[in-house]
Amino acid sequence: MAALQTTAISISQTNHLLEPNWAEITAITNETSDVSTYWLKFVDPSMQAGYSFKPGQFNMIYVPGFGESAISISSDSEDRDKIGHTIRFVGNVTRAISRLKIGDIVGLRGPFGSPWPVQEMEGKDIFIACGGIGLPPLRPVIYHIMHHREKYGKVTLLYGARTSGDLMYPTEYDEWRKADIDAQITVDRGDANWSGRVGVVPMWFYQFRLDARNTAVLTCGPEIMIRFVIYEALARRIPLENIFVSLERNMKCGQGSCGHCQLGPYFVCKDGPVFRFDALQPYFNVEEF
């Protein structure tokens, strides 16, 4: 009887839904009071050797008993020895991660999602505008540019945080500048420790000349900031196709199956998180969508 075909469809694939692979925390870098970078390495060396990601992609990190959370990868995609995740402790899972130590084991699935178009942007000027926890998913882009600096034109990073204490990776800015990346930092509120720019990211756009025909704008951060960055970019006649946005949504599976992260026709986990803005535009101004 087994040899006979029913009309049912068969697909060969034998994994288990949401089954995690195990990864060890090899190092923890404290970034700010509520943000740290967790450096992970698969317990199984062959899995580590086989793992690669593209700048902008994310992993699902699982803490048994607490759940899974989508975390963007913030490390160098050409470093195959370790995977960095810069995590803000705000939810159940991320707070559980904050209590883990070096040597502890977490579940890891990934990489998932669409990357920043680093290849397509070759030959262009690049303007990165991001805020707060929006820098970590863009750091792999910065590393990529540093590795292949000659392939890109003028590169600018305009990064803002609430206060100087909330800035991510402050010790790296000089290295980036040495690699001819114009890193411009701003904070919403100044204080005694800060002598640089004060003001939100979109406010400083006026100081930069963007070649409308040849600049790609990449943005990630709070949705309100993204909104204004896009207005500024459009006001400078940057074509929609040259604006790229990374979005955040509630995600449970990472594979476009559970439905949670939908935004219009898109599953942000599968079709995003990085979108070319022309794809987002029809839904961008619809409230609570």
Added chain:
Amino acid sequence: MANNRRPEIGSTIAIQKPVFNIILRRLQENGYQIIGPRVKNETLVYGSIENMDELPYGYITEQKAGAFRLIQADHKHYFDAIPGAQSWKQFLFPPCVDLFTLRKNGNGWEISNSKLDSPSYAFIGVRACELAAIQIQDNIFMRPDFADPTYRERRQRVFIVSVNCLAPAGTCFCASMGNGPRVKDGYDLNLTELDDVFLLTVGSELARSLLDGIEYEDASAFMLTTAERSIERAAQQMGRTLDTNDLPELVLKNLDSPHWKEIGERCLSCGNCTQVCPTCFCWDAVDQMSLDGKTTSRTRVWDSCFNPGYSYLAGGNTRPTISSRYRQWLSHKLGTWKEQYGTLGCVGCGRCITWCPAEIDLTEEIAALRKETR
């Protein structure tokens, strides 16, 4: 009337109704668990049945927005009761599935994956709309790039006996959606119930083999004509209609319509529509930890875009209002689904209308949206 010739795939035969029990028995002998409509607690459910006697013989269902009644009527049909809240979804995409259990082991965890095995189901009485819904869920759970193992395991062994609908209910609109009442494809056997006989169209080799040596005759021209007429009549008797001509554009162009807010006043955000919908597929995964923290099990459960936690993010809820959630549901069903999976997400079964306690009727809401935008 015994016939030693196996009917060909695509051919239609006529059997005396009691002969159908032989087919059911043969399915059981081949390891199938028979699932069909049956009466339980004075209502209609899908559950295990042994033979035809357990089918809702002589029943009909009366359905309108927010109300369902199972009624003993004066007819001699097994398949005239249009289904209730339950659908075949609960067998292929069960409401609750254990995924794995983890045991703490030093720094790490030892995993034991739950067994994927499920019974081989034989679904008896799958309506055209329901078959369309199964095909829609196939697109979701068995994508070329990602197949859900729990769904696939169940789906690939299902035997389907579909039924042409001859007596649609008050909330039915499969004809509008182009799915019914005639079953198109995807069945092993397709059944049309006439007064005296069942007509069976053979859809698969397995079905052919089950018919080996049973008593049948080839369906006569008269029988086929009677069946055709009954199906055409049923198409005219749909309780609801939905104009799909301007879908999905109508919905997607009116995401800012004030009408959503008006629906939000009525919608209970209870999630019933999504749970009875045979195509709704959203799920959540939850962990349950033991008291000593050393064991945890992970379970996949049905979720709903009407649930508060559904779109929750650390920064707040993406869809904090009931109207935004209703808009998400409807604009997905009749809008963005098309771009995602190539079809609309609604098959016209009418369950969301019948089982909405607030009597919200998507066919009316779409009509209202259309009227407003003129």
Added chain:
Amino acid sequence: MSSHKPTVAVHKFSSCDGCQLSILNMEDELLDLASAIDIAYFLEATRAEKPGPYDIAIVEGSITTPHEMERIKEIRSESKTLVALGTCATAGGIQALRNFANADDLASIVYAHPDYLHFLKTATPISEHVSVDLELWGCPVNKAQVIEVIVALLNHRKPNIPPYSVCMECKQRGTICVLVDKGIPCLGPATQAGCGAICPANGRGCYGCFGPYREGNPKSLSTTLQNIERYPGETARLFRGISGYAPSFRKTADAISANVKEAK
């Protein structure tokens, strides 16, 4: 988990003790529970008392007497985390029906010598008197949820308490909607899940004992229910039941009563 076993005190206020019994009913889990926490005060279970402060106070019952008003403040001051357990503690419970009437009149009906009683005019939830860290609803509470709350507290995480409607639980267990199928008034669409949808599974409507589903629409549900009332005023009565003093149910019942008056 820290090495020190957290101390837990279980306190009773005005209630039927049913929620405390749910804790005692955890036959299978009681041993594990005893090894995970140190039960320092639980008169229903043991006479042994350890003095405060406590890591976790579990409080059952509502505040109905002047003495209780004082006692809850003491308990708050000696507890790190305070959990309100059951619908008496979270919404006043069935005794909060007095809040919609005159408590003195009621007392004179029930008691021969009401002058000996010292009671408040209202029965109120714990949160009206002190700050509450976590509310667990139910009449009685679901023991699996009690365990989940304890596990969550021990592990410093949010308990996994479903924030959706009872309808979700009916559908998940395959119960056919009694409201739609039988016309039985049911508060399920406006009530928070957690009970496992027991009542509809037994052919009865939900009477809302797990409290309002926080993103529900009781106002719209009241319209539905008023259309299928089996006697006049049934809907308002249903909302004014065990969770009747919970703000959204209270508002809904008040609005129905106001409309009825207006119609007259």
